[in-house]
Ligand code: ADP
């Protein structure tokens with residue numbers, strides 16, 4: 001089934017001097033897909049990810065999520081939509097240094113409920129901490145963790161509200177190749193076990209090539225869209 005569909009999405013920045021970051025992008029992403037986006041610096045990858053994540057609005061075009069037009073929602077409705085459906089992972093994990101691992105994973109619950117997380121949510125957070133493999137660090141602060149462990153915590157946090165789609169911008173950008181492989185394997189495990197759809201922007205061709213589908217962007221246009229699905233299914 002279709003999860004995200006972009007029709008003629010265009011994004012221009014600036015008023016006087018305009019930069020066309022995306023030029024009539026058409027793209028459909030299916031539920032359960034694991035997709036990577038590659039392209040040179042400045043090609044439009046982050047802009048595309050931000051628009052699919054509703055963090056930024058297109059200048060023109062339509063964005064559909066499970067068939068609903070979400071590009072027309074107002075800011076409050078969009079924030080609500082994001083909280084209920086999307087997870088985000090960034091290159092720099094954006095963990096809060098004064099909070100423990102468990103508290104960091106619970107951040108989305110505070111945003112949603114604006115009150116103390118329930119026992120059910122705390123159990124869910126603990127399950128996710130086990131899933132990502134940092135259960136021996138539950139009460140530690142981020143600066144007591146390795147880079148890979150911090151990214152694992154950020155991944156657990158992105159999953160708290162059970163999103164159907166996780167958008168990741170250079171999730172392994174700050175890690176050495178072993179840690180990158182481990183993070184990739186973790187995302188794959190989540191993709192298989194929770195059927196979470198992943199869209200990852202990456203410079204790492206080794207990681208990008210392992211995705212079900214690889215999209216290359218150049219000057220705001222999709223110049224390549226390669227499916228590795230059959231290969232993935234054989235494994
Ligand atoms: P990538 O993620 O592939 O490096 P970006 O999406 O960040 O590419 O940028 C695409 C183009 O849009 C670039 O020319 C960049 O300079 C421009 N751009 C990105 N963000 C802004 C912004 N906030 N204001 C103006 N121009 C921007």
Ligand code: ADP
Nearest residue numbers: 144145146147148149152175178179180182183
């Ligand atoms: P992972 O493989 O779990 O994702 P990394 O590969 O990023 O973690 O770990 C990088 C290195 O940091 C490893 O050799 C790991 O043993 C070490 N390390 C583990 N825990 C800590 C810590 N609390 N502080 C500093 N380094 C750590």
